[in-house]
Each structure stands twice: as structure tokens, then as C-alpha cells.
Amino acid sequence: MMTDMTKGSPFKILLKFVIPLLLSMVFQQMYNLADSVIAGRYLGVEALAATGAAYPITVLFIAVATGASVGCSVVISQLFGAHDQVRMRGAVNTAVITLVTLALVLTAGGELLCPSLMRLISTPKNIFEPTMIYLRIYIAGLLFLFLYNTATAIFNGLGDSRTPLYFLAFSTTFNVILDVLFVSKLDMGIAGVGWATLIAQGISSLLAIGTLVRRLSRIPVSKKPVRFDTHLLRRMSMIAIPSICQQSFVSIGVFCVQGLINPLGSNTVAAFSAALKISTFALMVMNALPNALSSYAAQNIGAQDIPRVRQGIRACIIMSGTVIGCIIVLFFFAGEHILQLFLGSTVNGVVISIGMEYLLIVAPFYPLVGIKNCCDSVLRGGGAMGPFMVTTLADLVLRVALAYILVPIMGFAGVCYAYPMGWIIGTSISILFYVCDVWVPKYIRQAKRKGISLHPIHRIHISNPEPKQKAAAIPEKQHRHA
Secondary structure (H helix, E strand, C coil): CCCCCCCCCHHHHHHHHHHHHHHHHHHHHHHHHHHHHHHHHHHCHHHHHHHHHHHHHHHHHHHHHHHHHHHHHHHHHHHHHCCCHHHHHHHHHHHHHHHHHHHHHHHHHHHHHHHHHHHHCCCCHHHHHHHHHHHHHHHHCHHHHHHHHHHHHHHHHCCCCHHHHHHHHHHHHHHHHHHHHHHHHCCCCHHHHHHHHHHHHHHHHHHHHHHHHHHHHCCCCCCCCCCCCHHHHHHHHHHHHHHHHHHHHHHHHHHHHHHHHHHHCHHHHHHHHHHHHHHHHHHHHHCHHHHHHHHHHHHHHHCCCHHHHHHHHHHHHHHHHHHHHHHHHHHHHHHHHHHHHHHCCCCCHHHHHHHHHHHHHHHHHHHHHHHHHHHHHHHHHCCCHHHHHHHHHHHHHHHHHHHHHHHHHHCHHHHHHHHHHHHHHHHHHHHHHHHCCCCCCHHHHHHHHCCCCCCHHHHHHHHCCCCCCCCCCCCHHHHCCC
16 A cells, blocks of 8 residues: 655654564565575585675675665655656656666676676685575576565555565565475575575565556556656666665675685684674664655655654654664573574584674664664655765775774674774764755755745656756745635
């Protein structure tokens, strides 16, 4: 069901929208974790290390898919908030065509460059072959990854967070069943883990796209939407490209840090792989609220209701703090048991202690990440991608640089301390940009300075196909006579 977020209580709307989104994030991370859990418990530490070594490379592809879909979601949300259904449908058509093409190009490039990428991050020789097998199968399914992310972004942009949850719950459950079947029953090894992911994701993505097509066909439009709109593509690209860069830079950071971890041995690689995935699980669950806020902010900016956006970020920070508090308590009291889900009960205590070292150092700083994500979501919802990039790069560059400085001195602990140091700087910059209103569109700021109220009819400014044309502001007194 599509939701207009420009009306009603911001807290209630965000809460209603975010619960399915939060469950989707949980299922999404369970989906990602399933491969590692099955590999670690049924195939041993080396198989877990293989999926861990592949992780920085798979994250690069996920980063492109996620970043590209963000651009689609923001533009579609703004058009939906401005009630421009014709161009919104055109934006959907443009997004699907563009992302499918991008997925096919990356599949071909990924298959060719896979061995070089693995050597670049110094993948240990004893896990090189199983890592290669897993990666090649994963890359073969990139089209399904892009299709699912595209459908999810469009649903979220239209205020529907429930439908993606249903497909993801099905996909996650099916993936776990196939993992166990292929690995423990059919003895397919690490290849079985890869094929389980590809098949489950493929079925889910096709179902999601089919449902999206049916839903959009029910939306009444005054004329037939275009199949491909270059102006809308430019608008989406202005948000998608910085988002892809942001996601990719984060992934490159993980890629670089993995290069520091791999020479420390299989035990450290396995421990870091498990701990990083658990931490990523927590961070992605925390991101459910900011992702909801991004769609909420985009719709309300499209409706030119800036005070309502401010109400939304306050509500989001309160809800985010509650979730983060629960995650920190869970890590401190049950972290070892969670790690054993990956590593199995027979793994030596050294691996568990390495993983716990990482979790206990980074977890207390999660509240900073929550605040940063909320501020960044408003920046992204308003299309302020330059400041959005600055906050991400400051965090990332410092994190990676400190890791390279500290690891030779402190060993594995250097990686652990580098993360919170980067978060501190990144969060400070994000708060500054939010307070300075860089996310508020220029024409709204100009109208506010002149004491002019924009009439609702002029929301067409958001969707005007000619960038050079500007909507005129009409004084409030004239509105009553319109």
C-alpha cells in the first residue's frame, strides 16, 4: 500500500513505515549472514574465511546496487510528494532500464576481474580457490541483486515498506533451506552456498518486479508515461552517483582494511569476518530508521513542508536511540554466543576472543552512527549530495588512514580503534551541515528570506522537465483569490 507521508503525525507515520523496513533490514542481514553461518558450521573455519575474504568484493557490487537505487527512490519520492504521477511513472521506467543495463555490464566486468581483485587484497593461498568459486557464482547473480534493490527502492519511495518485507522474508527462508540442502545433504561445498544465494535472490527479485508492475498499472495518469526520460535520468544520477561513490568508498574502505587483516592469518580473518558481519548486521538494522526518514524527507521537501522534515528527524533520532541501546546490551551480554553461531562450538577460544575485542570496542560508539545516519538521510532526501559526500569521505578516509597507522603498532586492535575515531569526525560534520540547512532547496530558502509563501500549485517546480525554468512564488494574500 502506497503512503502519502506529507500528512498526519510524523512520529506515527515514521513508526508505521519503519517497522516493516526494520524487519526487512533484519531479514536482509540474516540473508547475508546465512552463507557465513552455514559455511562456518558445516564446512569449517577455512570456508568461513573464504566467504569473509569474498565479502569486501561482494560489498562493492552491493554498494553500486544500493547507491543507484537511492537515486531512484529520492526522485520518485519527490515526484510522488508533488503528486506528479505521470513523471513518477516515467522515473520508474527510466530507473529499471538503467539499472538492468548497469547490472549486465558489472556482471561481465566482475567475472573478468575477479582473480585480480582477490590478489589485490592478498587473499591467503589456502582459501584462494574456494573464495574464487563462491565469488564467480555470486557475480553471476548480480542482475537479480539489482532488480530486487530497484523494486525495493521504488516501493519505499512510494511509501510502501511492507511489500519488500514479504519478498525478503520468503527469500531469506528459502536461502537458508537451500544452504542446508546443498551443503549438508548434497555435499556441494562452498559452491552450494553460492548457488543457494543466487536461486533464492533470483526468485524473490522476479516476484518483486512483477508485483511492482501490477501496482503501478493501477495508478491513474492523465497521459501515457514515457519509457525513458533523459532529464529524469540526469536528476536521478545527480543523487545516485554520489550515493554509489559513498557506498563504494565505504566498501573500498572495507576492502583496504581486509588487506591489512588477511596477512594476520586464517584465525584473524575468520574472527574479523564474523565480527564485521555481526557489526554490519547491527548497523544495517540501525539504518532502517534513517532510510525511512530519507523517503519521508523527500516527500515532504517535494511538498515544500520544511518544518515537518525537522519534526521527522527528531522522531527518528528518538526511535534510533532505543534500537541502538538494545543492540549494545545484546553485544555486551551475548556477543560470544552470537559469534559461535558463525564459528561453531568447536572453534578455539582465540578466534572468539579476537571477534569479541572488535565488538566491545566499536559498539559503545553506535549512538554516534545513529545520529550521523539521520542527518545524512535528510541531506540525501533534499538532494544535498555534495555535503553528503563530504561527511562520508571524512569518516572513511580517517578510518582507513588510522587503520594503516595503528595496525603495525597495535596489531588487530588498531583496526578496532580506527572505526570509532572516524565516526566521531563524520558525525560532527553531518550535524553541522544539517543545522546549516544545506539540505533545504535553494528556491525555498529564497522564498523564506523574502517572506513569501509558496502556493501548493507551484510544487510543479520539483518535477519541471526544463531545469532552467523556475516556479514563481505567489504571496500568501494572492493564494486566497486563486
